[in-house]
Amino acid sequence: METSLPDIASILFFLTFAVYAVLVMFILVWMHQDAENRGIRGLLVVLPAFMTGTLPGMVLWLAFRPSLKPEPVLVRVRND
Secondary structure, three states: OOOOOHHHHHHHHHHHHHHHHHHHHHHHHHHHHHHHHHOOOHHHHHHHHOOOOOHHHHHHHHHHHOOOOOOOOOOOOOOO
C-alpha cells in the first residue's frame, strides 16, 4: 500500500504561485492607496495595471503619477 505524498515539484509550484499572488495583491493595494492619496480614483489605476500585467502597470504608474498635493495644516492661535 502506497501513501500518496505530494512531490517536491508540486509543493514548489504552489509556494511560488502563493508568493506571486501575495506580491501582486500587495502591489495593487499600494497602487490603490497611492492613487487615492493623489486625488485619483484608485480603481481607475488598479484595473488597467492588473489587465496589462502588474509589473508594467506599476512602472507606468510610477512614471506618470501626479505629484502629491499638500494638505493644509490647521493652526490654532492661543489668546492668553
